[in-house]
Amino acid sequence: MRILVTGNAGFIGYHVARRLLERGDSVIGFDVVNDYYDPTLKEARLKRLDETAASSSGEYHFVRANLADRDAVDACFATHRPDRVIHLAAQAGVRYSIENPHAYVESNIVAYTNILEACRHTEVEHLTYASTSSVYGANTNMPFSEHRPADHPLQFYAATKRANELMAHSYSHLFRLPTTGLRFFTVYGPWGRPDMALFLFTRNILAGKPITLFNHGNHTRDFTFVEDIAEGVIRASDQPAAPNAEWDSANPDPATSNAPWRLFNIGNNNPVKLTAYVEALEEALGRKAIIERLPLQPGDVPDTFADTTALETAVGYRPATTVKAGVGAFVDWYREYYESVAS
Structure with missing residues (x-):
């Protein structure tokens, strides 16, 4: 199976690409490797x-290129002819x-349009793409369900990802391109991004x-370990979306x-208070945190x-890694990685 993984130099993309290679798939990685955070990582x-x-x-x-560059995307698809795209x-x-x-707009709308068009014209058998729990926005009806509206995002990031879901539907309807959107819930773990809370903490x-701790630490999050996410992504990709058999x-x-x-x-289907997340980190590090509590920030979902x-x-x-186990794995990686960088 030839599988194109975009963002394979990124956090989740790296884990997905590695697991695909380990099971023997042929992987085409595509990433611009920008400096939004430390390119060394x-x-x-x-x-x-x-x-x-x-x-x-x-x-x-x-392929080291920008997905917003339509010519680069088209050339990649023409050369490698992926069967599936993640x-x-x-x-x-x-x-x-x-x-x-x-x-x-450039990364989440323009680049995404280029991917949809390339999938359409090369008859890719399945497009699996990342969305986010942030699309639920102002919705307070818990637990969040895909069957409920997600029409009131609280930040522009979430708005672009909700747009991706709707754009995918239009291509699925018009061109019968099978698409699967995955709404990730607070992903964490080894090789994470330096701008993420666990890394900063x-x-x-x-x-x-x-x-x-914003919102005075009263957030709850459905923290999901990155290896669980990677497994879910690959399983979803392996089973292409099909038309609704019950459609009348x-x-x-x-x-x-x-x-x-x-x-x-x-998600982990098990929300955890942010303070409990910090306690798990303190235990893994063997140190207590000095905590500054601040109000809810604009765009934050409680x-x-x-x-x-x-x-x-x-x-x-169904993801099942506990926060204690996942945070412990992150700390082990963090110490190992930064010790090797320092040496």
Whole structure:
């Protein structure tokens, strides 16, 4: 199987690409490797993928280019002819979208359009793409379900990802392109992004500096370990979306569709208070945090909680790594990685 993984130098993309290589698939990675955060970490991920590929039975090719460059995307598809696409490249970050919305238009709208068009014209058998729990926005009906509206995003980042879901539906309807959108819930773990809370907390605790808990630490999050996310992504990709068998063309339900299009939550189905997350980190580090509590920030969602029933039914998988185990794995990686960098 030839699988294009966009954003393979990124956090989730790295884990997905590595697992595909380990099972023997041929992987085409595509990443611009920008400086939104330390490119050294991205290059280290790419080096690990090279090492994994060298010991695997699948082929590995890496394209260093911008997905917003239509010619580069078209050339990649023409050269490598992927059977499936796992599109994980995006401009992430809730607060950064307030500062620099244009970056989100380029990475999350223009680049995504290029991917849809390339999939359409090369008859890709399945497009699986990243969305986010942030699309639920002002919705306070817990747990979040894919069957409820997600029409009131609270930040521009979430708005662009909701747009991706709707754009996918139009291509699924018009061109019968099978698409699966995956709404990720607070992903964390080894090789994470330096702008993520767990990374920032770990760095500051080890340095004896305060950590900031917004909303006075009263957030709850459905923290999901990155290896669980990678497993869910690959299982979803392996089972292409199909038209709704129960669709009645004579009496259509306006709330559903017969397009080969679907959305899944991927979360731990077990929300945890942010303060408990910090306690797990303190235990793993063997140090107490100095905590500064501040009000809720613009665009922040107070609570997230994933209903994962649809994912379990469709692909037979449900994330289950506990916060204690996941945070411990992150701390082990963090110490090892930064010790090797320092040496």
